[in-house]
Amino acid sequence: MLALIALRNLARNRRRTALALLVVAAGAASLLLTAGFVRHSFNGLGEAFIRGGLGHLEVIPASRLSAEDGPDRVGPPAFSDWAEARRSIEAMPHVLGASGAIVLHGLVGKDERSLPFIGAGLEPDRERRMGLQVRVRGGRLLSEAPAAEGEDEALLGLGLARQLGAREGELVTLTALASDGTLNALDVRVVGLVTTGVQDLDSRFLRVQLLTAQRLLATEAVTSIIVMLDATDETRPAAAEIARQLQAHEPRVAVADWEARAPFYGQVRRLYAGIFGFLGTIVLVLVTLSSSNTLLMTVMERVREIGALLAIGTSGGQVVRMIVFEAAWLGLLGGVLGGAIGVAAMSAIHALGIQTPPPPGAVEPMELRLEILPADLLWVSVVMVLVLALAALLPALRVLRLRIAEALVHL
Amino acid sequence: MTAEALVEATGLERRYRLGRIDVPALRGVDFRLERGESVVVAGPSGSGKSTLLNLLGCLDEPDAGRVSFEGRDLSRATAAEKTRLRRRRLGFVFQSFHLIPVLSALENVDYPLLIDGVSRPIRRARAEAALAAVGLADRLGHRPDQLSGGERQRVAIARALVHDPVLVFADEPTANLDSRTGGAVVELLSKLNTERGVSFVLATHDPAIMERAARIVRLADGRIADDTTR
Numbered sequence: 001m002l003a004l005i006a007l008r009n010l011a012r013n014r015r016r017t018a019l020a021l022l023v024v025a026a027g028a029a030s031l032l033l034t035a036g037f038v039r040h041s042f043n044g045l046g047e048a049f050i051r052g053g054l055g056h057l058e059v060i061p062a063s064r065l066s067a068e069d070g071p072d073r074v075g076p077p078a079f080s081d082w083a084e085a086r087r088s089i090e091a092m093p094h095v096l097g098a099s100g101a102i103v104l105h106g107l108v109g110k111d112e113r114s115l116p117f118i119g120a121g122l123e124p125d126r127e128r129r130m131g132l133q134v135r136v137r138g139g140r141l142l143s144e145a146p147a148a149e150g151e152d153e154a155l156l157g158l159g160l161a162r163q164l165g166a167r168e169g170e171l172v173t174l175t176a177l178a179s180d181g182t183l184n185a186l187d188v189r190v191v192g193l194v195t196t197g198v199q200d201l202d203s204r205f206l207r208v209q210l211l212t213a214q215r216l217l218a219t220e221a222v223t224s225i226i227v228m229l230d231a232t233d234e235t236r237p238a239a240a241e242i243a244r245q246l247q248a249h250e251p252r253v254a255v256a257d258w259e260a261r262a263p264f265y266g267q268v269r270r271l272y273a274g275i276f277g278f279l280g281t282i283v284l285v286l287v288t289l290s291s292s293n294t295l296l297m298t299v300m301e302r303v304r305e306i307g308a309l310l311a312i313g314t315s316g317g318q319v320v321r322m323i324v325f326e327a328a329w330l331g332l333l334g335g336v337l338g339g340a341i342g343v344a345a346m347s348a349i350h351a352l353g354i355q356t357p358p359p360p361g362a363v364e365p366m367e368l369r370l371e372i373l374p375a376d377l378l379w380v381s382v383v384m385v386l387v388l389a390l391a392a393l394l395p396a397l398r399v400l401r402l403r404i405a406e407a408l409v410h411l
Numbered sequence: 412m413t414a415e416a417l418v419e420a421t422g423l424e425r426r427y428r429l430g431r432i433d434v435p436a437l438r439g440v441d442f443r444l445e446r447g448e449s450v451v452v453a454g455p456s457g458s459g460k461s462t463l464l465n466l467l468g469c470l471d472e473p474d475a476g477r478v479s480f481e482g483r484d485l486s487r488a489t490a491a492e493k494t495r496l497r498r499r500r501l502g503f504v505f506q507s508f509h510l511i512p513v514l515s516a517l518e519n520v521d522y523p524l525l526i527d528g529v530s531r532p533i534r535r536a537r538a539e540a541a542l543a544a545v546g547l548a549d550r551l552g553h554r555p556d557q558l559s560g561g562e563r564q565r566v567a568i569a570r571a572l573v574h575d576p577v578l579v580f581a582d583e584p585t586a587n588l589d590s591r592t593g594g595a596v597v598e599l600l601s602k603l604n605t606e607r608g609v610s611f612v613l614a615t616h617d618p619a620i621m622e623r624a625a626r627i628v629r630l631a632d633g634r635i636a637d638d639t640t641r
Contacts, residue, residue, distance in 0.1 A: 001518075001525050008513035308509030311470055312570070313498025314526050315491065405462075405471035408505065 002318065006325035010333075013298070020294040021334045024388065027287035028338020028380045029345060031280055035380075036346055036370030038276050042269055043371060046232065049262045051131055052196050053120055055226035056235045058261060059085065059098075059242060062254040064224075070261050073103035076179040077214075077221040078251065085249055086225050089242055094234040099126035100222035102213035106176030108156075108206060110166050114175075117160060119206030121213025122226070130228035134207065139168030139192035142209055152212040154188040157205025161193050168192055174206075178218040186216045284387050291391035295327055299395040306399055307407025320396040324389050331388030335381030342380075346370045415482045417446045417578055417610055418467055422476035425462050436462040438633040439476070446577065449604045449611040453621055454630035460614035461582055463630065467612060468501055468580045469493040481577075498527050502571030502579035502609075506586045508563045510555040510570070516542060516562075517551040520569045527574065541569035545599060561592030568599060578610045585617045594619055 010017045050056055061079050064072045079085075082100050089098040104119035122132065125144040134155065142153050154174070156166060166172050171187050178184040188208060195202050214220060229238050239255045246253050259265060299306070306319055354368040423440040426433045437459045444450055452460045465471040466478055469485060477486045480496065488496070497503075510519045520538040529537075542548055545565040555563055564584060571579050581600065585593030597620050604611055613620060621627055629637040 001522075005511065005513060012513065304507070305509065305511065308503075308505060309511070310494075311468070311497065311503050311505075311509075312523055313494055313501075315494050318526055403471065405465040408465075408470070408509075409461075 002322050003325045003329075006322050007329050009298070009302075009322075009326050010329055013301075016294060016297070017330070020291060020330055021337060023290045023294075024287060024330055024334025024384055025338035025341055027283050027387075028335045028384050029341040030283050031383065032339060032342030032372055032376055032380050033345060033370060034276050034280060034283075035376055036342070036372040037368075038272060039373075040369045040371040041272065043232075044366075044369075045265060045268060046258070046262075048197065049265055050228075050232065050258050052134070052198075052201075053122075053132055053226070054258045054261055055099075055130065055132065056229040056232060056258050057227040057239050057242065058101075058224045058256045058258075059089065059227065059246065059253050060224040060256060062252040065254040065256055070263070071224065071256055073223050074105065076177075076217060077102050077219050077223045079224055079253070080221045080251065081249075082222050082225060085246055085253065088245055089225060089227055092238065092241055092245065094229045094231065094238050096228045096230050097126045097130040098225050098227045099123045099130060099132075100210050101224050101226045102210060102217065102219075103223045104174075104176055104206065104208070104213055104216065106174055106216075108160070108164060109173045109175065110164050110170065113164055115160060115164055116204065117174075117206040118204045119154075119174075119208060119213075121208045121210040121216075123210045130226070132226075132228065134194040134196055134205075136192050136194050139190070141192055142207065143191075146211050147209050149215070150187075152186060152188040152208065152215065153191045154212070155192045155194045155205075155207040156190050157202035158193050158195050159199065159203030160205055161190065163203065166190050174208075174216055176216050178216070179221075180218065184216055184218060186212070188212060284383070287384070288387050288391045291327065291330065291388050292394050295323065295330075295388075295392055295395045296398065298326070299323060299398060303402065303407050303410040307402060307404050307410065310402065310404045311408065316400045319399050320392075323396050323399060324392045327388040327392035328385045331385035332381055334388070335384035336377075338384065339377040339380060342372060343377075346372050416443045416479075417448070418478065418480050418612075419443045420463075420467060420476060420478045423463070423466055423473050423478070424475035425459075425466060425471065425473050435633050437466070437473070440630075440633070440635055442467070442628070442635070444578070444610060444612065447604075447608045447610055448626065449613070449624070450626045450628055451621055451624035452612060452614045452628050452630060453616055454636075455616065458630040459633040460630055462633075464580045464582050464612060464614050468503065469497055498523060499574060500577055502574070502576035504564070504567050504571050504579060504581035504584045506583035508555070508560075508567045508587075510563060510566055512555050515552050515554055516547060516558065516566045516569075519555070519566055520573050523570060523574050537573055538569070541573040542566070544572070544603075545569045559592070560588050561595060564588060564592075564596050565599065568596070568603075572603060572607075572609065575607075576609065578612065581611060581613045581615075583615055583617075584613065585615065585620065590619065593617060597623060 058071060060071050086098045086100060089095055099122045102121040107114045108117045124142045137158055147153055168190050170190050172190055173185055173187050175185045196205055235257050239257050243255045309319055349368055355365045356368050357365055420442040423437050425437040426435045452463060454460050466473050477484055517538050520541050521534045524534040545568050547565055585596055600611055601623060603609055626640045628635055
């Protein structure tokens with residue numbers, strides 16, 4: 001009944017209630033849109049890391065995985081007998097594909113010029129199945145068929161190719177430390193120019209077939225096995241299953257998920273969470289103050305009525321509960337309205353196809369996309385109810401200080 | 412040995428602050444009301460009628476003196492105990508009715524029972540009976556703004572009586588009513604006093620009420636000028 005009275009009280013001054021609802025709804029919609037933007041950004045960034053070469057999981061000799069620093073890929077490949085491990089991984093559920101991988105560090109030279117590169121050797125057929133492809137901006141992707149000796153191919157990042165003066169079809173020379181510690185060189189033909197979408201990466205990026213990388217490093221081992229799953233949500237269960245299946249493998253292997261191998265992602269996530277958390281707090285503070293003011297006005301207009309309620313035996317707690325209920329109704333209705341506005345705004349933004357400038361370090365503009373989940377509508381409404389209940393504190397305290405006799409003759 | 416009074420006040424004083432000036436509203440009032448007795452508190456505006464009712468009804472605290480109800484010294488009662496006393500033993504009728512505008516007549520009368528935790532079927536039955544007793548059985552679903560002044564005051568009386576109080580305070584209950592409606596309200600209060608044995612303390616300067624009163628306490632300048640029983 002107290003809740004019902006509170007709800008009916010909202011209908012007493014409809015214009016003010018409508019304005020208060022709009023404030024709450026605007027706050028709720030802002031939170032929803034921010035949450036949707038942040039989620040899409042985080043998911044997009046995470047998927048970019050995964051599709052950009054990290055894969056969901058990396059299986060690596062345990063001796064090369066440090067809890068603090070993640071995988072050590074600098075040393076010579078140490079994962080021997082890896083093909084059997086890859087076969088058993090590929091037979092597991094949710095695994096799209098698994099590829100042996102070698103991480104390469106060295107110099108790429110053309111004519112008189114040499115530049116450092118950070119490269120990777122993968123199996124092209126599996127790379128394609130796993131969706132690890134980079135975006136080709138000239139030429140073609142690596143051949144799927146194993147390259148014959150003397151026919152090795154490479155993809156160069158746009159920035160690296162530009163600095164080197166290399167075009168598709170031209171030969172470049174890769175130099176790297178082989179497994180035995182000697183310096184080895186290999187001529188490869190540039191078959192494509194690609195972009196990862198990240199400017200700094202493009203100026204160092206090189207991709208070759210796994211076989212080519214093994215030739216360059218004179219080894220049959222790999223650095224690790226990159227595993228791609230059919231859904232990012234499956235990362236943890238798949239990691240546990242792979243670790244269980246390969247527990248008897250020699251050398252002993254460990255499984256690292258993509259987040260553990262992308263410290264930059266964690267840093268960006270924490271930074272953005274801090275920024276948006278701060279903005280969200282400001283939104284909530286504004287909603288709280290504005291709603292508190294509205295609620296205080298409604299209470300001050302009803303001082304005589306509240307005095308009468310107290311006179312006939314309503315306890316201060318019951319009157320406070322009535323005010324909090326009134327605030328909670330505002331929060332709930334405003335939250336639901338804000339949810340509807342947020343979803344409508346998201347649909348409009350998607351329909352307009354708004355392009356945003358490239359984020360820092362990126363080379364291409366991004367389409368503004370938001371990801372609002374049904375659960376967001378629930379938590380935003382709950383947050384709004386709590387915020388409005390908080391906003392009711394000041395008016396409630398005012399009520400508790402009322403002297404009944406004075407309230408009854410309040411003007 | 413005298414019987415225990417329903418409500419008794421001794422040496423009641425109350426001052427209000429008006430800017431920098433202390434304005435005395437009551438200056439040492441002694442008052443006693445027996446169970447089942449009704450009294451009219453009369454006097455000009457500013458004589459202290461409402462202040463006396465507020466102090467007797469636990470709506471305000473005296474600056475000096477004390478009030479006891481059924482033998483219990485209320486100066487020692489907690490705020491919660493006073494709230495419970497008002498909710499269960501006292502009833503209030505105000506000049507401006509003070510009904511909850513968003514509730515129907517039935518819900519308004521039901522309200523004191525609701526806040527006392529009475530179950531819904533019992534509440535509804537008692538509220539309907541109280542409204543029937545004041546002649547509003549056909550106005551249960553009407554909101555205050557759909558009722559006339561007299562009907563609103565009768566709803567307020569039903570609300571004051573629904574929980575069977577022993578004492579009802581009515582502050583200028585006819586002031587906002589025309590003389591005919593006011594007369595009907597006075598008739599109703601008198602009938603309830605006679606039939607139910609409910610005590611009333613009525614503050615008024617309505618001659619029609621004073622004419623019917625068995626006891627009149629006249630206040631002047633915060634003091635009892637006269638206490639007459641007829």
